[in-house]
Amino acid sequence: MERVPSLGIIVTHSGSTDSGTLFGLLTPYYRQLVERATALGWRCIVFAPRDVLRQRRTIWSWVRGKTGWERQFSDLPDVVYTRLDAPLPDDMAILRWLRSDGDVSFLNQPEVDEITADRWRAIQVLQSHPTLSTVLPDVALLRDELGVTQTHAVVVAPRYSIKRQVGAGYICPDGESLLLRLEESARATTRSYQSARELLEQLSVRFGEVIVEPYVEPLRLETCPLLIRALWQRDRTRQWQETAVMLLLGQAGSVTYQATVVGLLDRLASTLRQVLPHRYDALRYQLTNLGRVTVELLNQRAHGMSELTVDFIVTKVGDVHLHTVSTTSGLASVWKLATPTVAQTVSSHTLAYASTLLEAAASFSELTASAV
CATH class of the missing domain: 3.40.50 (Rossmann fold)
Known part of the structure; x- marks a missing residue:
């Protein structure tokens, strides 16, 4: 049997x-x-x-x-x-x-989850590639008051994914004070701090370990920040495919790069061509190139994977910044699209690559048995 x-x-x-x-x-x-x-x-x-x-x-x-x-x-x-x-x-x-x-x-080796769950570590890994090092944020661990007493605005967020459901923050100088804007889902609160130490304590309680990066003004549709999310998968031939590229929009006035999927990027291309005249085709090529480099690098470092999500920020001047990577957010966004054909494509790649792994394991077992 x-x-x-x-x-x-x-x-x-x-x-x-x-x-x-x-x-x-x-x-x-x-x-x-x-x-x-x-x-x-x-x-x-x-x-x-x-x-x-x-x-x-x-x-x-x-x-x-x-x-x-x-x-x-x-x-x-x-x-x-x-x-x-x-x-x-x-x-x-x-x-x-x-x-x-x-x-x-x-399908994804445990090391993939370990790397992507720690955003600071993930960025350190990605920075080792010369193509990616120029488009990554200058992220640092927030260890002392110097990290928040800057003359420019910064974004702060939890280091680990287990705490990311509590949102992110934006800090900027306000005279002799520091202004902290916390954003979580559709809610935002703002509070002024006279003491950097008090601000650090608040961040530690909320986020645990904190990462900080300089604020870069994103491209906006009206007042909503724009992000792009690409889901990459390997097919039965082990080749990487850009399964779905999605447009995400944040709340009006948001400054912490949190956003929700609104549609497939190519279906909204006409809108982007209006805000990025003469740049959309080059942008689309750059997204694919950076995404491919990212998945190939992490596949090598994590000893094998089949699925990864790459998030990008498009800046106000049209530059592309690689924001973060994840093993779970892409599928969640695909499901929110309520586009059955895309979800079916995702599941097809998943099952096809599972079959490839099964065949490889069977071949290895046969080889081992014949060698005994």
Whole structure:
């Protein structure tokens, strides 16, 4: 009897089975991915790191049943698709155990999540490439008062992704005081500080470790800052593909580079051509070139990956700055677009590359067996 290949999706549990968001806002996408993979002959499970029972080499997983999601014990999967927004050290230990002791193949190696969860570290890695070093922000860890007592405005944000849900801040001198504007989702608050030490304490409480970078005025549509998000994936031939490039807009007057997806970039090209006359085609080429260099570099440094999101800031004068990288934000933005064809393309690349990993593992096993 032919063995059925298995795919595991590692997520964070965030709701109940009745809520429809058992695995967060992407629960409907995971359901579609599982159903599509099952139709292609995969056995699919969904689980959180804490569901892995290492001593028993089994997983207390979720599977699709006749009436929805159901719990059952499952064997370790052949291939794992990691979808953790902010992996903790204990989570990383589980991922490494699955790889080393469980002989599990990863679409994105654990090192990818480890690098991208730490924005300061990610930028240090990217700065090692001469093409990227000229378009990256001058990010530093905020360790003392000197970091906020500058004559120019700066943006401050959490170093680690686990704290990024608390927003970001903008600091500028205001006479003898320092003005801090905190932005979180659609909310913004402003407060003046007489003491840099007091300001640092506030940032530490809110963000934990803090990174700081000089403020660069972004290109705006009316008063809304503009960012661009590119989702890159590897296909069955292991080649990198720019699956979706999306336009993001921030709140009116926002100064912390937080934004929400509004559409596919090429479908909004006419709007961008109006604000960037004679520059759009060159901009589009530059985005693709920088994105490809980024994914190839991180793929090398992290020992293998298949999916990465790259965010860019377009400045007021039309320059491109590489802002950040992520393993999760691109898929979330694709789902918000509510464009089924794009989501289907993403899942097709995911499953195609999973098949490639499965075939590679089988070939390695055959080679090892023949050598014994």
